[in-house]
Amino acid sequence: xxxxxxxxxxxxxxxxxxxxxxxxxxxxxxxxxxxxxxxxxxxxxxxxxxxxxxxxxxxxxxxxxxxxxxxxxxxxxxxxxxxxxxxxxxxxxxxxxxxxxxxxxxxxxxxxxxxxxxxxxxxxxxxxxxxxxxxxxxxxxxxxxxxxxxxxxxxxxxxxxxxxxxxxxxxxxxxxxxxxxxxxxxxxxxxxxxxxxxxxxxxxxxxxxxxxxxxxxxxxxxxxxxxxxxxxxxxxxxxxxxxxxxxxxxxxxxxxxxxxxxxxxxxxxxxxxxxxxxxxxxxxxxxxxxxxxxxxxxxxxxxxxxxxxxxxxxxxxxxxxxxxxxxxxxxxxxxxxxxxxxxxxxxxxxxxxxxxxxxxxxxxxxxxxxx
Numbered sequence: 067x068x069x070x071x072x073x074x075x076x077x078x079x080x081x082x083x084x085x086x087x088x089x090x091x092x093x094x095x096x097x098x099x100x101x102x103x104x105x106x107x108x109x110x111x112x113x114x115x116x117x118x119x120x121x122x123x124x125x126x127x128x129x130x131x132x133x134x135x136x137x138x139x140x141x142x143x144x145x146x147x148x149x150x151x152x153x154x155x156x157x158x159x160x161x162x163x164x165x166x167x168x169x170x171x172x173x174x175x176x177x178x179x180x181x182x183x184x185x186x187x188x189x190x191x192x193x194x195x196x197x198x199x200x201x202x203x204x205x206x207x208x209x210x211x212x213x214x215x216x217x218x219x220x221x222x223x224x225x226x227x228x229x230x231x232x233x234x235x236x237x238x239x240x241x242x243x244x245x246x247x248x249x250x251x252x253x254x255x256x257x258x259x260x261x262x263x264x265x266x267x268x269x270x271x272x273x274x275x276x277x278x279x280x281x282x283x284x285x286x287x288x289x290x291x292x293x294x295x296x297x298x299x300x301x302x303x304x305x306x307x308x309x310x311x312x313x314x315x316x317x318x319x320x321x322x323x324x325x326x327x328x329x330x331x332x333x334x335x336x337x338x339x340x341x342x343x344x345x346x347x348x349x350x351x352x353x354x355x356x357x358x359x360x361x362x363x364x365x366x367x368x369x370x371x372x373x374x375x376x377x378x379x380x381x382x383x384x385x386x387x388x389x390x391x392x393x394x395x396x397x398x399x400x401x402x403x404x405x406x407x408x409x410x411x412x413x414x415x416x417x418x419x420x421x422x423x424x425x426x427x428x429x430x431x432x433x434x435x436x437x
Contacts, residue, residue, distance in 0.1 A: 129241055130285060130413040136243045141375035141406040142168030142200060142292060142324020146181060149404045150376025152423035154188035160408055165193065168324035169200025169292035172209050173377055182217035194221035197230045198248045200292040200324060204255050234275045236284060244286045244411050245279040247272060252293040252304035262309050276316045285413045285436060289313055290322045294371045295346055298386040298395055299326030303346035311343050314367045319416060319434055324373040327380040328397040329420055331430060333357045335391065336366030349390050359432045372407045394430040403428035
């Protein structure tokens with residue numbers, strides 16, 4: 067059963083002293099508390115986050131409408147600068163149904179509202195601009211994810227979890243085409259990093275969300291996380307080797323990340339007899355499931371880093387031992403481009419392309435097709 071978040075007023079307090087409180091439906095309220103829910107005069111009552119990290123057990127399969135589609139954009143590492151504004155202009159022109167902001171938002175402390183105003187000024191207030199924390203706002207040094215989430219709240223019905231940190235949602239809510247699963251491995255919070263080690267609660271939550279999507283026959287599963295594992299930019303495997311291999315073993319279709327200020331896309335990677343597990347900082351030919359741009363679902367996973375939302379660029383390291391896993395890359399020393407990933411998913415295919423901001427020329431595209 068979901069919690070509900072209600073605005074409550076105590077008899078001895080005036081309206082300026084209102085407090086937000088969590089209540090279970092059907093439970094009594096404390097003495098002296100006046101609660102007005104469901105459209106009564108003093109309240110705003112809306113679904114709150116799920117208290118449990120464990121997804122529910124599926125009871126039926128999903129049957130998407132044949133001509134249904136989900137159009138979304140995704141990018142991270144944004145800032146308040148001109149590059150970010152150019153990328154927002156691109157998103158506005160693409161007119162997606164939703165945008166995934168993959169973390170590292172304002173890059174300045176105390177600028178949460180300014181960032182939100184920049185976004186809504188470019189994209190309006192109705193577009194679901196869905197947030198996932200990066201390391202710059204997870205620990206408060208360059209803003210606080212909780213404050214960003216207040217001014218850019220969830221707008222997707224049916225979302226479960228802790229919005230901004232770990233959440234999942236099916237789009238559309240009925241007969242979904244895509245399940246989005248957003249997680250935060252490798253990110254430090256004030257109380258330390260979240261535990262995504264094998265067998266942990268967050269590991270099991272992620273596994274269950276993936277397995278349920280497959281049991282429900284939702285056509286596409288997309289995982290987002292701020293930090294990548296494979297990269298030919300500046301960073302090593304911050305997301306964790308075991309967690310990354312689990313995503314490949316579960317045959318997640320697409321994994322999105324930011325953090326490295328580059329654009330990079332892998333070939334479709336898979337594990338099996340020729341590649342028992344993928345090892346970071348190394349290359350194995352057997353882990354390449356498919357190396358062209360038209361891919362068959364179920365053979366493996368495509369990893370895309372879109373850390374070019376506006377803040378700056380890192381170099382591409384073509385001498386990195388992982389370089390042969392990558393189909394396309396752009397960075398400071400190689401086709402630099404701010405921009406966004408633009409994805410359209412239907413029940414039969416998922417088509418993705420990189421769309422550069424004004425003044426940049428780099429492009430990339432690939433397609434996944436269902437069997």
